[in-house]
Amino acid sequence: MSERQKQGQKRKKSYYVQSSNKKGASRLHALEPGMKGFLITCNNREREAVREAYNLLNEYADQLYGQENKVTTGKDGDDATSSEDDDVEAALRKEVSALKTGARWDERRFQVVRSGANNCVFIRTTVPRPDELVHSIMADVHKTQTTKSRFILRMQPVMASCKADEDKIEEMAEEVLPAFFGEELGGHTFSILVKVRNNNKIGRTIVLPLIGKVISEMCSANRVNLDAPELVVCVDVIRTVCCLSVLKDFALYRKYNIQEIVAVKDKNGSAESKEVTQAGQERENGGEATADVDGEEKEEAGPLEAVETLTTKEPSGEGDCAGDVAEQTSGTEEVIPPDCDTAAV
Template sequence: MADPVQQPPQPSGGKRKGKAQYVQAKRARRCDAGGPRQLEPGLQGILITCNMNERKCVEEAYSLLNEYGDDMYGPEKFTDKDQQPSGSEGEDDDVEAALKKEVGDIKASTEMRLRRFQSMESGANNVVFIRTLGIEPEKLVHHILQDMYKTKKKKTRVILRMLPISGTCKAFLEDMKKYAETFLEPWFKAPNKGTFQIVYKSRNNSHMNREEVIKELAGIVGSLNSENKVDLTNPQYTVVVEIIKAVCCLSVVKDYMLFRKYNLQEVVKSAKDPSQPHPKLGNGKEVKLESDVKLNQNDSSEGKNNQQVVPENNEEPGQTKPKPESQVVNEEGAQPELADQVMGGSKSNENDHS
């Protein structure tokens, strides 16, 4: 009697390996169908912070952006150009030409599937990045905040802040300097000019130096037009620097202070009577902080070349725990965000608690 045929032993972890391959293939198909799925240099979009529920945040973002996007740009539709496959009509009918035509058809089909708004992996917790196509993110977000500020109608539950990102580059100082020299021209290059502040936040990144980045960017703004001046109270423009891992996101926004640092939860709150004293955070530290800012501004006007740092207050709704005056508040679980005033010098006059 012949011996039974023995089955070869199954390698350990085969089921797990098969699942990993399936996930990898699924991600590849999603990438092919809709472009890049992760934040990377060369994109425009909207950076959104949320309160522990990214899935709900994405749903709210799509609803809000489509509502106002349709209002500003009309209903989304594809153009005839998007539907035309690439490739010339006079190509020889050989294998190479047929392959090129097939690649062109796939590329054209992919372009047709790209939507006006597309959620992508940001690389940080409680942060969502919505890639945009065919719109100007800074104008759209400003329009949203302007309407919410005027109507005081709350339209989101988990979205905290919504920051337009007009450009992204590699988060290395030389790359950022080279990119910013061109990026900042529309707002600050002569004859254009304006008052400005720089707001900086870094997430999941340890190689960038906050003071060095702010100094370099402020120097670029000053070199574009010597009449550009720093204003921490009510600047015309706020240069937003958001660094996530190895990607630097940049934008220049208006009405940053008026719209409560682009916080959708705060902007719908009723404005307080200006004749009343400023609200206190438990023990009046906010009032004292504002006084210190004014004092620092007066000190800088005496001809000293100093760098001033103003800690931004925590914007999460419902938090009233008092903070020490010198403590920088950690927003949404990330590294501290600071609005820095650079007065053309290399020395700093600040309390660094990063």
């Protein structure tokens, strides 16, 4: 026991700061320009969110691209490839050998890195189309109405990243956006969302006109639509790195919030089932007078008359915007206003 500990004295804060800056203090790599992957938000449960993200991404990536071919290099330079016929002990030996030999982290299909912001997880990937993979996950969740996660809130694909400078952002936009807003595509409606975390040198007042100018120059038919855009361009600045995403079906998939897709569908389903039950009871009455909710009697509509019902409810999305959303029970999709930080160019 040291003299300091015997005397009950605490170490100064500078001691711990210096220790944290030493090489090897963190085994995770940091988010760097040039990476593509997935930006995931959670609520103080980053470790659990990473585990869920690995399970989700590997499940759907195996369906789209096949199983990952894990290759590790031994001391003799020979490649050892995992096989389905190996038993459990052989698989464990290969895993231990990979850890000892220090297999390159960038060879893995998905690898978490330090994002530099709280409640934000960035998973680096080697798949060619991160947007295609995330869209398949959202489509399956919307179709099956099965909750796929407990800790993940939003899962956003990142097509490209660069240094958070105006020139670099413009170059990245000119490289990525033509695949979505090019002249040959005939024009799309779009909106731009900008989120800045831990950076006070660049803001949405700089990024919004910059991205809007690039999109407008690509095709004159591209138009801003804040209510129901076909494509949403998301620009996320985290410390010194700028991430670019282009999202389809942004309103349908509840801003790419996995939990909200199922929650909203459940609420709509219960409301619709209640209206269907009431309509069935009215048909059984055969047009006779029935009691209203307030106790008053009213005349039922004839069998040839169609009654349209319009209900208004509070949206339950993740965003901070407040407002009512009108929803028709005839089966039309609801339209959700974008985030508050959306601005027209």
